[in-house]
Amino acid sequence: MKKLVIVFLTFILSLTFFSNFIPPIDNSYLTSAFAEFRSTGDSPHFHGGIDFSSFLKEGIPIKAVYDGYLVRIEINDSIYGNVVVLQHPNGYRSVYAHLSSFSYKIQPIVDDLISEFGTNKIIVNFPENEIIFSQGEVVAYTGKTGEAIQPHVHVEIRNSKETMIFDPMGFIKPKPLNGEIVLKELVIDGQKYDFVEGKTYEFKGKYPRLSINAFLQVNKNIIGLKEIKLYFSNKLVYHIMFDEIPMEEMYKPFTVYTKDSIAAGYIYKAYYKLYPDTIGYSVKVNNFPTLNQNLDFFPVTIELYDPWERKKTFNFNLRRSN
Known part of the structure; x- marks a missing residue:
């Protein structure tokens, strides 16, 4: 019992420390999120803050x-x-x-x-x-x-x-920005499509090699997402969350992003990879090995979360082509 009390007090103390962090600039606002793709410098990397x-x-x-x-x-x-x-x-x-x-x-x-x-x-x-x-x-x-x-x-x-x-958002709590979570494009087996709610798209192979161009749109600024959940027929198949990243993976962004992502200067277009290729720390769930390979037509749901954990849900269908 004493051990449980100590653990509980430690947890409460940690929460107190987190809640007491303040923003570094008065009356400012967020312009970029944690773990966004970056292609600047010597090598592509995650945005570390x-x-x-x-x-x-x-x-x-x-x-x-x-x-x-x-x-x-x-x-x-x-x-x-x-x-x-x-x-x-x-x-x-x-x-x-x-x-x-x-x-x-x-x-x-x-x-x-x-x-x-x-x-x-x-x-x-x-x-x-x-x-x-x-x-x-x-x-x-x-x-x-x-x-x-x-x-x-x-x-x-x-x-x-x-x-x-x-993710500093777990410590520092800037004022939420008014914006819209956008799912702009799907990439299926290398083919790009404009996303249309409820539309049916085709794929080949054992499973769809799906990636998405998605973000929080705040006026003309694009901010990266905190979390992505992919469901096939209401089953959670893949889950990405940017809560923390080992320093040794900071220069391994292609565990999450596709290689046609770009972020340099004023250009930002990143594609989140929602299939198992090279699995990194930010991939929390990968249920592709347990998929029923006989699924030829199924509904897909994607849940997107912005840096303040606000959620928006998108739906479409996938059909296996011959």
Whole structure:
């Protein structure tokens, strides 16, 4: 009984920590979601965090999402640009990227490093509790260093060993955006179709090799999804969820996305792969091995969830062709 009480209290304490994280920019909003496809940099990869708007401005203050101490700064990284990493007492780390400048506690150190090493990539680790930040204290200022196209702040949540990266939406709760969950295209056995609710599509082989172009549409901005569930004849067949990703899989996005996905600059068109090819950590359910191979015609339901876990359901039919 005592052990159960301890476990319960630990769980409640964790929830309290999560609920006490704050957004890094005042009155801002989400512009990109966790685990979106990226084809920038040296290799395609998952988007490791979430992005907050800085209203197209550099120099907007970025606040510590929770109490913590400075673990590391990085300067001139080709993807992340300038970076601050904080360690929090709940065991998690927060990462802030694409910075234009740093807190007054850090900037003199950065200036000295740049004067010595110039534009080379610089990484500096700091002793525990040497430089401390309170929740809400300014740690840096927004910019567009690294691969950023427009000024914003990219925020990640990692474990203390930085072997696992988590969806920051499980910790930070930005205001929900008004938008529409869209299922725009189906790709079946390599053939692209505009999605039409209730339509019947054909496939070949043992099972349909189905992928989808789907997203949350917010004005002109496209935001990636949190979760996808695929049902054949009301049976859950495939389930993708972006809750956490091992760091070793960050550069393996094709476990979830197809190779004709693209995300570079202002172009974003990603196709979620809803069939077993190379299975990664984000694939939570794969029931394709248990499918009845004699199904020649069946209803299909796809449930799509946005980053705030709002759901929209889409329906169509599949027929095996000769």
